[in-house]
Amino acid sequence: MELWFTELHTDNVRFSIKVDRQLYSAQSQFQRIDIFESIEFGRILVLDGYIMLTEKDEFIYHEMIAHVPMAVHPNPRRILVIGGGDGGAVRELTKYRSVERIDLIEIDEVVVDACREFLPQTACRLNDPRVHIRYEDGLKYTRSHENEYDVILVDSTDPFGPGEDLFTKEFYGNCFKALREDGIMVNQHESPFYAKDAAAMQRAHQRIRARFPISRVYQAHIPTYPSGHWLFGFASKKYHPTHDFRPDAWNALRIPAHYYNTNLHSAAFALPTYVQEILQKVEEA
């Protein structure tokens, strides 16, 4: 038997993975959730038809969303993760002893339950005593918090469906307010290559820049995301992502990582010219 999962990267581009079995399938109040077992990528989490993670390459996304801000902030103690119900970002954050509390705000409890059962590789640290999970809308949650967090990770789905609110002006403004005076927000920032993703990236960049004094974009190679070229936004009240980066301090923590390293940290902010140009278009707008 052959069983193939296919994701449409655009209407004209398909990425297909041979799967061994469908381990889980459910329709929650918010989205369709599927988990597959595959030879090439291990287990795969799919939301509304889009790959959220595979066991083979999820380390890249989760290390890059977590370690970049954590290596810049001199003393990150209180962290907010919005989305990220798979637990991968939380897993990376729990590697830091300095962290006192992680609030995970995930809209969909069904995702967390499914990941706890079928994706222990990412969900393994959700029981860390510092982690507090609330099943709530991220936009609503951020409305009522002020001057509370050192780092906020916006680990959202794409800006279509349940993730849409996490790309709005209001949301970024709320995050700004919820951060302490030297806080840092990092968000998954879509991709520069296919037109629809690039437009989402431009909108996000424009809205974040309007609110944060420091706003930069960095990149990673994530093979199972469309085009493999994925971006993150680094938005900050005080610290610059490379000038205020302290590689020696981070290396002294001896945090295990397979993609992120301190040479790559600054290099990730050196964007290709065509990506710079797309971002500059909205900076000048």
Place this chain on the structure above:
Amino acid sequence: MELWFTELHTDNVRFSIKVDRQLYSAQSQFQRIDIFESIEFGRILVLDGYIMLTEKDEFIYHEMIAHVPMAVHPNPRRILVIGGGDGGAVRELTKYRSVERIDLIEIDEVVVDACREFLPQTACRLNDPRVHIRYEDGLKYTRSHENEYDVILVDSTDPFGPGEDLFTKEFYGNCFKALREDGIMVNQHESPFYAKDAAAMQRAHQRIRARFPISRVYQAHIPTYPSGHWLFGFASKKYHPTHDFRPDAWNALRIPAHYYNTNLHSAAFALPTYVQEILQKVEEA
């Protein structure tokens, strides 16, 4: 009607592009050659079923194979390109006034003829008076040349089929000999992600390191290559790819580029930890 071209990235991963029409198809003495027209990527050159280039993203590969060594060598005058019958690498090289002669050694005349007809975007500078094309086996050609070139670009297909010879110890030794005393060789170096590509990358790295005193690997985001994470090898007799890099001199040339820039040059050598580890395995062997 729907017409889809599919490339197998591995036995378990497929990448498919909706095409409008097949513009060209031939079986040469060496390989099967196809050219398609597509909405998403423009025209696509396929050799033996593998995408060699698309009009949408070929600039990334060609800029990264050409400008990195050209921005390090202080006076590159005589250049050898092996493979590269599509003309994309030659197009980038002809942007340098310092270049006096480019020898293009392509085994398959049918590829060049097809690209001249259907891919003017890459083949456009093959008629530059400095360009000399020879239809010959790259391995054989390099046997009889000594102390002749400032830069050699090994713009090969994968190490299966006609490209196989261009990944051998003998070939790298010939290139070393064909370079002048401060010469640089850059080669397409496969990818670190899928097992078969990573093994090819390791073999190439081991063989190049055995011959060249300076051997480093750099990366680019190439969406239509498997995993989107592609590598190049920088092998050199004298110049270090980042310490001897002269960004101001390159910027003064005002060469138009859409991916490459001088910040990205050094950043491209900052590899993810897992890639460093795969390379170190063969360095220690």
